[in-house]
Amino acid sequence: MKRGAAPDAWRGAALRYAGRMKVTLRQLQVFDAVATLGSVTAAAARLSMSQSAASSALTDLQIVLGRPLFAHAKGRPLQITDEGKRLRPIVRSLLGEIQDMERGDANAPLSGTLVVGATSTIAETVLPRLCIEFMQLHPGVQIHVQAEAVGDLFTRLERFELETALIEIFPSVEGIELTTWRTDELVLVVAAEHPLARRGKLKIKDLAGQAWCTREANSSTTSRLRYLLHEELGQLKVVFESTSNWAVRHAVIAGGGIGCLSRALVQFDLDNGRLVQLDVAGFRYTRAFSLARPKNIWRSRLTAAFDQFLLERGDPAAH
Numbered sequence: 001m002k003r004g005a006a007p008d009a010w011r012g013a014a015l016r017y018a019g020r021m022k023v024t025l026r027q028l029q030v031f032d033a034v035a036t037l038g039s040v041t042a043a044a045a046r047l048s049m050s051q052s053a054a055s056s057a058l059t060d061l062q063i064v065l066g067r068p069l070f071a072h073a074k075g076r077p078l079q080i081t082d083e084g085k086r087l088r089p090i091v092r093s094l095l096g097e098i099q100d101m102e103r104g105d106a107n108a109p110l111s112g113t114l115v116v117g118a119t120s121t122i123a124e125t126v127l128p129r130l131c132i133e134f135m136q137l138h139p140g141v142q143i144h145v146q147a148e149a150v151g152d153l154f155t156r157l158e159r160f161e162l163e164t165a166l167i168e169i170f171p172s173v174e175g176i177e178l179t180t181w182r183t184d185e186l187v188l189v190v191a192a193e194h195p196l197a198r199r200g201k202l203k204i205k206d207l208a209g210q211a212w213c214t215r216e217a218n219s220s221t222t223s224r225l226r227y228l229l230h231e232e233l234g235q236l237k238v239v240f241e242s243t244s245n246w247a248v249r250h251a252v253i254a255g256g257g258i259g260c261l262s263r264a265l266v267q268f269d270l271d272n273g274r275l276v277q278l279d280v281a282g283f284r285y286t287r288a289f290s291l292a293r294p295k296n297i298w299r300s301r302l303t304a305a306f307d308q309f310l311l312e313r314g315d316p317a318a319h
Helices: 007-021 025-037 040-046 051-065 082-102 126-137 150-158 220-233 245-253 263-272 301-312
Strands: 111-118 140-147 165-168 176-191 211-215 237-242 258-262 275-277 285-294
Touching: 025 040, 025 051, 025 082, 040 051, 111 126, 111 150, 111 301, 126 140, 126 301, 150 165, 150 176, 150 285, 176 245, 176 263, 176 301, 211 220, 211 245, 220 285, 237 245, 245 258, 245 263, 258 263, 263 275, 285 301
Parallel strands: 111 140, 111 165, 211 237, 211 258
Antiparallel strands: 165 285, 176 258, 176 275, 176 285
């Protein structure tokens, strides 16, 4: 089947494949758990079965298919083979649909726990409000937001540990579908008592020699900031650095220096006067937020509904 085939086509292929090969549901469950966790022992524990039973199920599946799905390397987790990677989305889709069928009426109110991955900026700004709004529409739903770095989120998406994540724009990754969601503006801010707060129009060169509070040096935000300012300012004088946007915000409020933060994060502080946005000619920093999802897998009703909800509430200017 060609890459990018419709989910219905993938499901049909999976059912025909399983029926022809006499594959059992338990074998598929073990395969999926081993692919996620990297070991038969961990998979057996997740599925509440003995290690020997899990190992036998995986061996039987590989015998039926006539090819290895994992490669063994001493002292390392099991490595999924190319055939295993090809089979993985088919299996995950089939297991997901069976699970949803077992839950009953397709028209019943949405319920259950939804795990959503997000980078820290999104998890700390726009996402909580949207989660609450969704849960008010669907009282039987609980949402767990897990904030992680982009690389970690992609790893979890590739392993199908997450069905949905919200990230800053990122180059295309094989097996991951990226849909542009919102545009985020980053602004330069200082405490109300900072000398530059009383200035009007500024030029980038007016920021020379000023102290800065930033995210960690290797973060995408700081890397882009340095790129935008380097030609006129050279090396920034960073006096406070943190992996947390909230920590940077607090450092700026305390008078630590200039910060470059998402407008969504500091709008309340701008409105009440704790922070002041610097009006710097020639400085503009925007980025796209994207909805990231594994390709070619069937999604549960709950996940599909939440994805649609998010996409309908993209850029606020559109509503």
